[in-house]
Each structure stands twice: as structure tokens, then as C-alpha cells.
Amino acid sequence: MLSIRDLTKRFGAQLAVDHLSLEVPAGQIVGLLGPNGAGKTTTLKMLTGLLRPDSGTATIAGFDIVTQPLEAKRVFGFVPDSGAVYESLSGLEYLLMVAALYGIDETEATGRIGRFIEFFELGMDTLKNKLLGAYSKGMRRKVVITAALLHNPRVVFLDEPLEGLDANAAVGFKALLETLAREGKTIIYSSHILDVVERVCHRVAIINQGRLMVDGSPEELLRQHGAPTLESLFTRLTGSTDLEQRAETFAKTLRS
Amino acid sequence: MSAESSGAVLRGLFWKLFFRGRVLSQRRGSEGTLNRSGMTWTLVVYAFIGCSFCPVALVADTFTFAAIMHGVTLFMVVFQMVMTAGSVLFNKEEAEILLHRPVLPRELLHAKVFVLCGVSAILAGALNLPGMIAGIWLKDAHWWFPLAHAFSLLLMIVFSAGALVVVYQACLRWFGRERLDGMMTTMQTLLTVVMVAGSQSYRFVGRMNLSHLSHAWWLAALPPVWFASLDAILSERHWPPLLLIPAVAGVAATFIVGWLGFHRLAASYGDGLMLLNESGGSTSTRQTGSRWLRHIVKIPPLSWWLRNPVEKQSFLLTAAYLFRDRETKLRLYPSMSQVIVMPLVFLYSGAGSGGWEIAFAGMYLGWLPLQVMQMLEFSEHWRASDLFRFTPYGRWQPLYHGARKAGLALLAFPALLVLAGIIILFKRFDTRLLLLLPGVVILPVWSLVPGIMETWLPLSKPFDAKTQGQRGCITMAIVMGTSAGLSYLAWYSLKESCFPWFLLGEAAIAAAVFAAMCASMSRHKEYNLH
Numbered sequence: 001m002l003s004i005r006d007l008t009k010r011f012g013a014q015l016a017v018d019h020l021s022l023e024v025p026a027g028q029i030v031g032l033l034g035p036n037g038a039g040k041t042t043t044l045k046m047l048t049g050l051l052r053p054d055s056g057t058a059t060i061a062g063f064d065i066v067t068q069p070l071e072a073k074r075v076f077g078f079v080p081d082s083g084a085v086y087e088s089l090s091g092l093e094y095l096l097m098v099a100a101l102y103g104i105d106e107t108e109a110t111g112r113i114g115r116f117i118e119f120f121e122l123g124m125d126t127l128k129n130k131l132l133g134a135y136s137k138g139m140r141r142k143v144v145i146t147a148a149l150l151h152n153p154r155v156v157f158l159d160e161p162l163e164g165l166d167a168n169a170a171v172g173f174k175a176l177l178e179t180l181a182r183e184g185k186t187i188i189y190s191s192h193i194l195d196v197v198e199r200v201c202h203r204v205a206i207i208n209q210g211r212l213m214v215d216g217s218p219e220e221l222l223r224q225h226g227a228p229t230l231e232s233l234f235t236r237l238t239g240s241t242d243l244e245q246r247a248e249t250f251a252k253t254l255r256s
Numbered sequence: 257m258s259a260e261s262s263g264a265v266l267r268g269l270f271w272k273l274f275f276r277g278r279v280l281s282q283r284r285g286s287e288g289t290l291n292r293s294g295m296t297w298t299l300v301v302y303a304f305i306g307c308s309f310c311p312v313a314l315v316a317d318t319f320t321f322a323a324i325m326h327g328v329t330l331f332m333v334v335f336q337m338v339m340t341a342g343s344v345l346f347n348k349e350e351a352e353i354l355l356h357r358p359v360l361p362r363e364l365l366h367a368k369v370f371v372l373c374g375v376s377a378i379l380a381g382a383l384n385l386p387g388m389i390a391g392i393w394l395k396d397a398h399w400w401f402p403l404a405h406a407f408s409l410l411l412m413i414v415f416s417a418g419a420l421v422v423v424y425q426a427c428l429r430w431f432g433r434e435r436l437d438g439m440m441t442t443m444q445t446l447l448t449v450v451m452v453a454g455s456q457s458y459r460f461v462g463r464m465n466l467s468h469l470s471h472a473w474w475l476a477a478l479p480p481v482w483f484a485s486l487d488a489i490l491s492e493r494h495w496p497p498l499l500l501i502p503a504v505a506g507v508a509a510t511f512i513v514g515w516l517g518f519h520r521l522a523a524s525y526g527d528g529l530m531l532l533n534e535s536g537g538s539t540s541t542r543q544t545g546s547r548w549l550r551h552i553v554k555i556p557p558l559s560w561w562l563r564n565p566v567e568k569q570s571f572l573l574t575a576a577y578l579f580r581d582r583e584t585k586l587r588l589y590p591s592m593s594q595v596i597v598m599p600l601v602f603l604y605s606g607a608g609s610g611g612w613e614i615a616f617a618g619m620y621l622g623w624l625p626l627q628v629m630q631m632l633e634f635s636e637h638w639r640a641s642d643l644f645r646f647t648p649y650g651r652w653q654p655l656y657h658g659a660r661k662a663g664l665a666l667l668a669f670p671a672l673l674v675l676a677g678i679i680i681l682f683k684r685f686d687t688r689l690l691l692l693l694p695g696v697v698i699l700p701v702w703s704l705v706p707g708i709m710e711t712w713l714p715l716s717k718p719f720d721a722k723t724q725g726q727r728g729c730i731t732m733a734i735v736m737g738t739s740a741g742l743s744y745l746a747w748y749s750l751k752e753s754c755f756p757w758f759l760l761g762e763a764a765i766a767a768a769v770f771a772a773m774c775a776s777m778s779r780h781k782e783y784n785l786h
Contacts, residue, residue: 045597048356052530080352086269088276100265101357131276 001026001186002155007056009042009210013097016042024188024203026154029181031201035238039210040183040190041081043156047188048078049227061154070156074102077148081190083141087133091122091143092133095150102151109150116146119176120169135162145173155186161251162196174200198230206239266367270344276376302332302382310390318397319499322405322487326385326412326480334416337372338448341420342440342586343719344368348636350702351529361526361766362573366518369417376413390757397491404490408483412478415479415510416546421517423447428528441585447598448590453534475502482506484557549575561661566649570658574632574714575666581635587719588631588667595624596671600678614688615746618695625703626673628663633712634719640717653777656707659714663702672696694746694762695739701766702735704773709782 002024009017017039024030025082034040045051047058049069058065063072085094092113099109117127120142132140140162160172177187179198191197197204198218206217212235214221218230227233235243275295309328313321345368388402429437469642475481484594485503488495549572553562562568577584599617644655679689690727742762749758 050355050530052527056583070360071356073356076356078356080356082349082352084349084352086273086353088273089269093272097265097269098357101262101354101359103261 001061002188003057003059004043004047005057007043007046007058008054008055009039009046009051014222016210017046017053020207020210020212021056022205022212022215023142026186027181027184028203029187029189029201031197031204032188032207033194033197033234035192036236040207041159042210043207044078044188044190048076048157049073057212062091070240074151075153076155076157077151077153078157078210079148079159079161081163083137083144083164085132085140085144085147088131090129090131091127091135091139094143095127095147095243098147099150104151110117112150113146116149119172120146125234128136138166138169141165142169149180153185156180157188157190158239159190160192161189162191162193194231194234204230206234206237213237230231263363263367266359266363267370270371271374274371285456299378299382302379303385305332306383306386310386313387313390313394316394316395317488318391318401318492319484319488319495321391321394322408323388323480323484325384325405326408326483326487328478329380329383329409329412330416332383333376334413335448335590336379337413337416338420338444339377339587341372341417341424342444343470343583343636344372345424345525346528346582355526355529361529362522364529365421365522365525369421369518373413373417374418375412379539380409380413381406396493398493401487401491405487407490408486411486411506411510412479412483415483415506415543418510418513418517420444420447422513422521423589425517425521425524426527427539428524438519440582441589444586445589445593448593473576476505479506479509482509548581558665561665562658563604564654564657566651566654567658567661570655570714571665572658572660574659574662576667577632577635577715578662583636583719584631584634584715587634591627591631592624592667593669595620595627596675599675615691615694615750617745618692618746619698619743620700621692621695621734622671622698622739623731623735625660625663625668625699626705626735628667628707629660629703629712630731632663632714633706634661634717635715636718638716638718641713644713644716652711652713652780655706655714656712656777660703662706664699668699668703686749691743691746691750693759694742697759697763698742698766699772701773702776705731705734706769707777708773 002022004020004022007017007020012251020039020043022030032040032043042051046053047060047065049065051071052066059234060072061075063075065072087095089097095113096106096109099106099112114124115129116122117124122139122142126135126139127143131144135143141161145161148158162173165173174196176187181187181202182201189197189201199247201219203215204221205219206213213224216224220231221233222228225233225236309321309324312324316324326681344366384405388405391397391401392399394401422438423443427443451713482502483506485499485501486506488499488505551572552558553568562571578588579585599620602614602617602620644652679692746755746758746762749755
């Protein structure tokens with residue numbers, strides 16, 4: 001369903017993504033893990049047509065994102081980490097606008113939006129009458145997630161999707177992801193919250209400095225590398241050692 | 257979904273966004289309600305200004321009258337379009353909302369240009385409506401002058417939008433990511449200079465009737481002359497055949513830039529949006545800039561002027577945005593260039609006068625610090641200003657003074673030096689040039705005006721073209737009104753040989769007003785909360 005081959009991106013002298021390759025079949029949830037600046041967001045931006053790769057290819061449901069952008073964009077949904085929306089539209093206006101861009105007529109879109117707001121426990125009155133600029137961060141995130149799933153995409157890219165969601169909404173959202181995967185949708189879940197990735201994802205890909213370090217199911221990776229937890233494997237692979245010692249030293253400098 | 261319907265959705269979206277403003281988080285207290293009266297008020301102000309050139313219809317010929325209307329439109333409406341185009345066409349946050357949807361970059365560009373042209377046409381309509389009605393009474397025009405003028409006005413708006421898009425697309429095509437921001441600012445500033453200078457062409461036209469076009473061929477290179485010629489050809493009873501040249505030039509230029517901007521180069525628009533998403537890149541130049549800034553604030557006289565550490569940090573913050581932030585530069589420098597070009601136009605068009613226009617040119621400079629301070633209140637990163645609200649400092653005035661001093665030291669004074677250099681280079685010095693001094697003396701007073709109007713924090717508001725347009729009109733009226741009075745006094749005192757006394761008196765009054773304004777500002781203790 002998603003095929004990435006030798007995807008590379010440079011920003012001047014800095015190599016942000018270095019020959020990344022990954023094959024993801026339908027119905028799988030893949031966790032994209034990495035420290036800050038590892039290249040997760042750059043990878044997602046290339047996969048969603050926000051950035052042009054310097055080399056390599058990416059196909060989504062058989063459509064190349066560079067040579068067939070419109071066809072590819074019709075089959076995926078994307079939740080960017082910025083959570084950007086047009087703040088001067090009401091939630092409903094925003095979702096209807098997004099639906100129209102995917103060719104969903106207003107009656108059909110309103111029905112689908114109704115089902116999402118029921119799931120996310122958003123009131124229709126709020127959605128109709130309140131402008132997005134006045135929404136809380138969590139409410140806005142729910143609208144962005146709805147906008148990404150409204151056209152029933154075959155592939156979903158999520159960049160830190162739980163940011164701003166309260167605990168109940170987060171639990172509900174994780175359950176939704178599992179249901180979507182069972183229905184055959186491919187989900188790429190980028191995050192640095194390890195325990196969520198460990199619980200939700202069928203497969204984990206850890207990238208560091210733009211390169212793919214390991215790729216496999218959480219159990220498989222722990223077994224292969226002899227690590228007790230995903231957290232310890234992550235810190236080992238990404239070079240963050242002696243964290244406790246460093247925290248102690250830092251706290252001392254604050255006390256002095 | 258067909259491309260056509262996507263285009264319609266996008267046009268509807270951008271139309272809504274323009275009238276509502278893009279960001280509303282600051283209005284959370286009012287549950288995000290909309291202020292719908294803003295545009296009406298702007299249209300009323302524009303129509304009121306438009307009334308001022310109605311009497312000319314009774315004395316001028318069709319061509320001169322149309323040139324004046326096109327000139328003023330270019331100055332007021334198209335200038336607004338130039339100012340907002342950068343942030344409308346290249347909005348970084350918007351890429352994350354729309355670029356991953358099944359929309360062609362060409363459709364995005366067309367929808368944005370459609371709305372830019374539509375809004376400009378509404379504003380131009382309000383500005384020109386009184387003149388179009390007055391035009392019915394033109395001596396040498398048919399009754400359909402208003403229709404002819406509406407057509408040429410529309411053509412001028414399309415030409416301006418096309419020229420803007422061509423400039424941006426050319427920058428994207430020829431310059432890489434590292435140089436793109438700088439080039440866009442430079443090109444937009446140059447375009448503003450051309451538009452502002454072009455908008456004043458009626459001053460020359462009024463002086464040398466276009467029947468003398470054969471002696472002043474260069475007039476045919478100015479856009480208001482092109483479109484005014486079209487007005488004359490379409491509605492004048494007997495028009496000189498020579499007018500065909502600028503009229504054809506105008507129509508041809510509109511078609512060429514339209515074809516280039518909206519068709520030939522439109523495909524590269526998506527590349528430009530993608531470039532905006534590239535957050536990395538070379539940082540060596542920026543680090544050098546940062547070092548230079550940190551160095552100069554340690555050297556007198558700046559170190560003496562910035563003794564308060566909060567003022568100093570506010571100065572550095574403002575300076576960083578003045579030199580590094582694409583969005584700030586795209587709005588600020590074109591608007592500044594307008595303030596520099598206008599005094600030059602006054603100086604040159606007032607060459608043969610007794611000096612009143614030279615005095616007024618100096619006073620026009622007062623708009624410079626005011627414009628800078630108004631612009632520095634806006635930023636894409638306005639949410640970051642919450643920092644000032646939750647840190648336990650409690651006073652906004654040092655932040656204001658730091659930003660004000662950055663505006664004066666890094667922009668206003670260098671701009672004055674450039675202006676003085678141009679004057680000395682191209683104009684023989686005579687005593688009438690001393691009439692520029694009263695404008696310089698009053699600069700610090702004008703720089704305090706935004707701080708008197710409200711509590712002011714640097715880079716703390718999202719840019720709203722409508723509000724800015726209204727403020728621009730209001731502050732322009734205040735500055736121009738006061739300046740006109742002072743200019744007259746300065747000119748009169750020079751005529752009566754008591755100019756040094758006038759200057760001394762003005763300096764004393766300016767110092768007193770400055771002190772009073774500072775005292776008034778210090779009484780406003782509260783921050784503006786969202």
C-alpha cells in the first residue's frame with residue numbers, strides 16, 4: 001500500500017532524510033519513532049506532497065506522489081503536527097470545505113461529519129456557531145483528525161496526533177486506529193511518545209539522523225536487540241546515554 | 257471532482273478568509289464573533305477620499321481626469337494589494353492545510369489572484385465611484401465615461417496582479433531557497449517604488465497636457481497614463497491619435513503579464529509553496545547578522561540609548577525580525593519605500609514653487625516611524641508574545657521603547673540618510689531644503705503615537721489587512737493634517753526670515769509633547785490580554 005524507496009532530502013549541507021526505504025502493506029499501523037530532528041516530519045512532508053524529495057520515490061496505493069500527486073492525495077489523509085486550520089471559519093465550514101475538495105457533496109459530508117462529532121463528543125452547535133480560532137487545542141485537533149479521515153482514505157499519516165487531546169479522547173482515538181487498521185487501512189503514526197507507539201503499532205521504525213535504524217514489530221525488535229523495553233532500545237539506538245546522570249548534573253547546576 | 261469545482265471551493269474559501277481575517281484566536285472572549293462592519297467602514301473612507309477629486313472633472317479634460325483617478329487608485333488600492341500579496345500567496349501555515357489535498361497549485365494560485373483582484377476591484381470601485389459620477393459632467397466625454405473608466409480600472413487591477421505574480425514566479429524560478437526571501441522583498445519593494453512613482457504621474461500630466469506627449473514620450477511608460485488613454489479613447493468625443501500608443505501598450509502589457517503570471521509560470525507556484533516548507537538550509541549568513549546586531553548594541557551611542565536591559569532585548573528581538581523574518585520584511589520594506597518615494601515626488605514636483613512642497617515632503621517623513629511601529633505590532637509568530645504576558649516583568653513600555661528605538665535607529669534614520677543623499681546628489685542645494693528639518697525634528701514624537709493609542713507589544717498581533725488599511729487611512733489623515741499645518745508655518749517663517757526661531761520653537765514644543773506622551777504611556781500599566 002505504501003512503498004518508499006531511497007527517499008532522500010537535503011536542506012543545504014544538512015542531510016535530513018538519507019535513502020529511506022520502507023514497504024507497508026494494507027491494514028498495518030507503523031510507528032515512526034525518532035528523536036527531535038531525526039527526519040520524521042520531513043519524511044511525512046515528502047510523503048504527503050508538502051516537500052519535493054531530492055531523490056528516491058514514494059508510491060501510495062500505486063500512485064507516485066511526485067508524478068501523480070492528485071491521484072495519490074485522493075487516497076491518503078494527513079494530520080500535520082502543527083494542527084493548522086483556518087481560524088476564521090467555523091468547524092463545520094472548515095470540514096465542508098475540506099469535503100468539497102475531495103468531491104464529497106454537502107449532504108453526504110454533513111452525515112459523515114455528524115458521525116465523527118458523535119465519536120469525538122463535539123456538539124453540532126459548537127461546530128456550527130463557533131469559529132475555529134475560539135476552539136481549545138484539543139477541540140481543534142479533533143477537527144483536524146476529522147478533516148483527515150472524512151474522505152475515507154486508504155492510507156493515513158499522523159504526525160503527533162494525540163497532542164492536545166484529553167485522556168478520554170486519546171483512548172478513543174487509539175481504539176479508532178485499531179478499528180481502521182482492521183478495515184484494511186494503512187496508518188503511519190509518527191511520534192516520540194514511546195508507550196503509545198508500543199501499544200498501538202503493529203510495527204515500529206526507528207529513524208535517527210535521517211536514516212532507518214531498525215524496523216519490525218515491537219516484540220521482535222526487543223528480542224533481536226536484547227532490550228527490556230522499547231524505551232531502552234530507543235535510547236541505545238539514538239545515542240542518548242547516561243540520561244539519569246545528566247539530569248542529576250543539570251539539577252545540581254540549578255541548585256548552585 | 258472536476259478542477260472547476262475545486263477552484264470554486266477555493267475561491268469561496270479565500271473570499272471568506274479575506275473578509276473575516278485569517279486568525280481570530282485573540283477574539284476568544286467573544287466566542288469568535290465576526291466584525292462585519294470593518295469593510296463597510298473602509299469603503300466609506302475610500303469613497304470619501306474619492307470625493308476629493310470630483311471638482312477636477314469640471315475643469316480638466318477626460319484624459320487628465322482619468323490619469324488622476326488611475327494614479328490615486330494605484331497609490332491607495334494597488335499598493336494595498338502589493339502589501340498583502342506576499343503573505344496571501346506564500347503563507348507557510350496554509351501549505352499544511354491545503355497542499356496535501358487533491359488541489360492543483362495552479363488552482364490555488366488562480367483562486368488567490370481572483371480574490372485579490374476582486375477585493376481590489378471593490379476598493380477601487382468605492383474610491384472611483386464619486387469620480388465616475390462626476391465624470392458624466394466632463395466637457396469632452398460621452399455619457400458612458402463611467403463604464404469606460406470601470407473597464408480600464410479592471411484592466412489596471414488585472415495588470416497589477418499579473419505583474420505581482422510574474423515577479424514572484426520569476427524569483428522562484430531564478431533564485432534558490434537561500435536567496436528567495438531576500439529577492440522577494442527586494443522585488444516587492446521595487447514594484448512598490450514603481451507603483452508609487454507611477455501613481456504620481458498625474459502631477460506631471462497635469463502640468464504638461466498629453467497633447468504634448470511627443471515632447472514627453474516617457475509619460476507613455478507609466479501605467480496610469482496607459483489606462484487613462486484607454487478611458488479617453490473609449491469615451492472622449494475627439495481624442496488625439498497619439499493616445500493610441502499608451503492605450504495599446506496598456507492592453508498589451510495586461511495580456512502579457514496575465515498570460516505569463518496566470519498561465520505560463522503558474523505551474524511553478526507549487527514549487528514555491530514547497531520551498532516554504534523547507535525549514536533547514538544554510539545558516540551562516542544569519543549567524544553573522546546576529547553577531548553584528550549583538551555587537552552594535554554594545555557600542556555607544558546605542559549602548560547609552562539602550563541602558564534598560566529589557567529595552568535592549570526588545571531592540572534585538574525587533575532587529576532580528578526586521579532583517580530575518582520573511583513575512584515582516586515583505587510587509588515593512590514596501591510600505592517604507594512608499595514613504596521614501598513620496599517626499600521625492602513632492603521635492604521634484606515642487607521644484608519651481610516657493611518651497612511649500614519641500615516643507616511638506618519633510619513632514620511626510622513623519623509617517624515613517626509611525627508606519628514602522630504599526631507594522632512591527634504584527635507577526636505570523638504573534639502567539640509567542642504570550643511570553644511577555646506570563647513573565648513577571650509587568651511593564652510593556654520598555655518593550656515598546658526597545659522596538660521603537662530599533663525602528664528609528666535601524667530603519668528611519670538610515671532611510672533619512674538615503675533620502676538626504678538622493679537630494680544632495682540630484683538636486684542643487686538651496687536654502688529651501690532647510691524646510692525638510694521641521695519634519696526630522698518631529699520624528700520622535702510620531703514614533704510614540706501607537707503607544708498612546710493602546711498598550712503595545714512587539715510582534716503581538718496577527719496581520720489583518722482590513723484593520724491595517726483602516727489604521728493607515730486614519731494615521732495618514734492625522735499625520736498629513738498636522739504636517740500640512742506645520743509645513744505652512746515652516747514655509748511662512750522662511751519667507752519672513754524667522755525660520756531659526758520657528759525651528760527652535762518647534763523643537764521645544766516637540767520635546768514637551770514627547771515628555772507628555774511618555775508620561776501618558778507610563779500610566780497605562782496593564783497588558784492587553786487575549
